[in-house]
Amino acid sequence: MGSPRYFYHVAGKMIPWFAISFLLTLIAGVYYGLFVAPPDYQQGESYRIMYIHVPAAWMSMFIYIVMAVAGVISLVWRIKITEITIISSASVGASFTFLALVTGSLWGKPMWGAWWVWDARLTSELLLLFLYLGIISLYSAIEDKRVAARAISILALVGVVNIPIIHYSVEWWNTLHQTSSVTITGKQAMPTSMLIPLLLMGISFKLYYGAVVLMRARAEVLERDRNTRWVRELVEGEIK
Amino acid sequence: MSTLSLTSAFTLLLKRDLVLAYRRRAELVNPVLFFVLVTAMFPLGIGNDAKLIQAVGPGVIWVAARLAALLSLDTMFRSDFDDGTLEQFMLSAHPISVLVLAKILAHWMITGLPLFIAAPLLAMMLNVPSDAIPTLMLTLVLGTPTLSLIGSVGVALTVGLRRGGVILSLLVLPLYVPVLIFATDAVKTSIVGIPTSAQISILAAMLIGSLVLAPLATAASLRISLS
Secondary structure: OOOHHHHHHHHHHHHHHHHHHHHHHHHHHHHHHHHHOOOEOOOEOHHHHHHHHHHHHHHHHHHHHHHHHHHHHHHHHOOHHHHHHHHHHHHHHHHHHHHHHHHHHHHHHHHHOOOOOOOHHHHHHHHHHHHHHHHHHHHHHOOOHHHHHHHHHHHHHHHOOHHHHHHHHHHHOOOOOOOOOOOOOOOOOOOHHHHHHHHHHHHHHHHHHHHHHHHHHHHHHHHHOOOOHHHHHHHHHHHO | OOOOOHHHHHHHHHHHHHHHHHHOHHHHHHHHHHHHHHHHHHHHHHOOOHHHHHHHHHHHHHHHHHHHHHHHHOHHHHHHHHOOHHHHHHHOOOOHHHHHHHHHHHHHHHHHHHHHHHHHHHHHHOOOOHHHHHHHHHHHHHHHHHHHHHHHHHHHHHOOOOOHHHHHHHHHHHHHHHHHHHHHHHHHHHHHOOOOHHHHHHHHHHHHHHHHHHHHHHHHHHHHHHO
């Protein structure tokens, strides 16, 4: 698995599966969420933005944790593929964080009457965006990409303290943002007909991340190994 | 090879950094001057409303302290990186994290302590009630070393870069936020007269946590920057 060449081919085979299952769950989730799920008794139809907002927020944290775990692996075992995973995930994570912030802002305007409040959840999510941007800019500032990958591994690990802060912010500080409605154990706070599309969208976003991160990682592998024989043979094969 | 105990290596390094700073006394004043200037800008900017100034006072002092800490961070490893001293550290028989801790401590004594001394004066100027000043000092004495410790990781990661300054602030400022939140919250709570032991405990916990973990991360980052 550590060999970039092997990874390149396996990833190429995996991408279509991720992409197709992403599209299927996306269509099912969007249809179920927009047409089948009942309107909320308090928020009416506007709660449906949740089907983008909540999965995006989940992904913003999930991707960061993936990066931190990949960071530990790259620092300890110096595996090239995990190093590539970190930087390939960073911009996807930043996009999901931005999406969560924007959709939250659009949702906040009709519900709270403000685009933005300095609530603990919003502030910590904004910090997460800055952490992602910091990782991206540090990576691009260091010339030697292997050194850069190790540097951002450390940074990802240091920043991981923010994840529990985001996750528990709604419980620790009782501010405007509502507490979590989805639990793994215990009674759900929303009816099953609302929950199913949310979970579908959650799975769909994860599959999207899988497909995109593999594409980005493949491109990164090619760029790093551009002077090796297998890449040259690959490119020459494509030209013929 | 002469055997130098870890404790004497630590104190020697600390002494060396303090002497070096003392030789360039003019630079010592810069962070404090910056701190005072930034703080003085706020009342000029928001107007001469005593109540408003009092309300924003603790926050202004902490934001200015944070910026001053950030401004002086870059000097922590810069000259040692330029003249190759850091590479000698890497070759030393002692754990780098302990040597790094000596440098962070020296850096805090040079840049953090002066802020701490100047703070009560600025607090008076910003109408912070005198009852709340001990709490402000307590948050500063717990918070500014945490800033130096967290910042050292960022400096170590960016020391090899030609234009590391902007990236450094992007890396470090988000990590400074928890300290800022709890410190200003403590001061504001103490102005109202409510006990602040919860916030103080969290600040102390953050100091202890970063004291244990930051030197390790800084040492690892320096190894990467020098590779």
